[in-house]
Amino acid sequence: MNFVFPNELHVTWTVMIVLYPYITGLVAGAFIVSSLYHVFGCEELKPISRFSLASAFVFLLFATMPLLMHLGHAERAFNIMLTPHFTSAMAGFGYIYSTYTILVALEIWFVMRSDLIRRTRDSGFLPWICKVIVLFNYRDTPETRNADHRIAKVLAGVGIPLACLLHGYVGFLFGSIKANPWWATPLMFVIFIFSAIVSGISVLIFHYFIVSKINRWKVDGPCVRSLAQYLWAFMIVAVALEGMELLSIIYEQTEATDVLSLLIRTKLFWSYVVLQFFICSLVPFFMLGITSLFKLSDRIAFKMIWVSSCLLLAQVLLMRWNVVIGGQLLSKSLRGFTSYMPGIWEKEGLITAGVILTLPFVILYVFHCIVSLFPDAEKESLPTHGV
């Protein structure tokens, strides 16, 4: 048994389409962390509230890049908004993405307006950029700050459903493809939302520790421990949902069950069973459980939290890979599988993927040079507790 329809020998959606839901997931997750502080008043997350909002924005800027790399005719990409075909779920992308980008940009503007005004008083070229960004309005009083704060809070509140919509919609793109039994599940968009939050929190922890280490800042214990608890809770829900999806496939015993079982046991054994489930889900589950339930020293707890965040970042990337690529490995003939290995130097290859994943961090650094993303940490100069 290994028969695939002849046009299925070539995998259409490459590693670029793996990155697209991954990056939008980072956006949604980072934004929700920032909203936990701005909307729900989780004060312990204040040290990374700006950082999380800026991360969401920067990742958002790069969310379309893998799509543009993938499109056969990227020059026609804007047509998706000019001549949308509303029977397609994909037709909504341009509108959802644009609305969300505008909202996040506005929220950042209101959150950081006061700091940008302060930067305009410096000398050099950068203040000029800041002057343009604040639209040459330098009024900065307690009243204006209050107004900015109120507006930012409203925008953050509106942004939460939009973040869920942005990423849930990406899951829906896959879950609504009835031709593919590995994708076609109503659970898909819920799984995508929760895994997005997991990846968003993970990337913030991962990056925060590295930035603190490089700058010799003191890692904010309550903030990191709180993030770790949220991460633990969301990863439990995400992994449980993924497990339930698997359980329903096995239990329903449809005509596709045998071939899906074979897909998991052969083609996806390492990436799905071993890496995604056992190593990158169970290990962080236990580590975060220990750091959440037991009182460990900061040094050990921080190391465990950082390692967990790295593993969960990998877990979500693997999940995207197993969904996007795994679904295409399975032939619609339900009689066999094709193969896929991304090239290294090609247009949709691994180097391109690496560059797309790295660039947001570079832009985030530039962002930090304009307006500090860690104003509290920069005020202190205590030795680090980081990894």
Next chain:
Amino acid sequence: MPCNDISRRTVIKQIAVGATGTLLLSLFPRLSFGNGESSGKTKNAAGKRPLYAYAVDTSRCIGCCACMRGCRAENDVPKDRYRTWVERYRVLSNGEVQVDVAANDQFVFQDPPPADITKAFFVPKLCNHCEKSVCSQVCPIGASYETPEGVVLVDTKRCVGCGYCVQACPYGCRFIHPETHMASKCTLCYHRITRGLLPACVQSCPKGARMFGDLHDPLSHLSIFMKQRRYRVLKPEMGTKPKCYYVDLDIEVI
């Protein structure tokens, strides 16, 4: 002066109406420009617009793959991609089902048959030109569409090459053309059928296993054939209502 009779309000109204109309036409370009090719033949012998469909009599197919050669000669089909293909099914005495295609440059089934075959047959496949084509549904910019004659086509002036239609087609009939970087598929040789010719695959089939015709014409060869024979479609559970009908199809065929 006549222009003095036009009030400012009227001018603003006219501008608003014009702008709204332009906006609507740009949002729904089908209203303004139509959608790709239009049929040269708008009415059939019965005085109706034709509804083209396809039938395959699997018991007649001998697996010669002349249809595949004909398709490739007629259309710009790139190497290793297929607008139509022929599947070979071999059921062994132990119940095992072997399936393969002559998906090579020579279009021949090469390997010798195993000794213990209990049943063997060929099944030609092509785009099903579904009545509720999911590929057209999911196209984000409407580049994939159905003509009034029921043929599903791709507008090469619009396709962005996102590949969503390739994923959505339950029959694996679409592919991304490696040179044009756009979705490509069987057009039922639209350029031929609108001139009263047969699709290349039907024309080149030596056994008459492939049939093409107009379902709106009760006297067409296909309409008569469909009334006389029992048939089914592929993957009816997908709800796509395919217009490619298979006669004498084995349960093993998906």
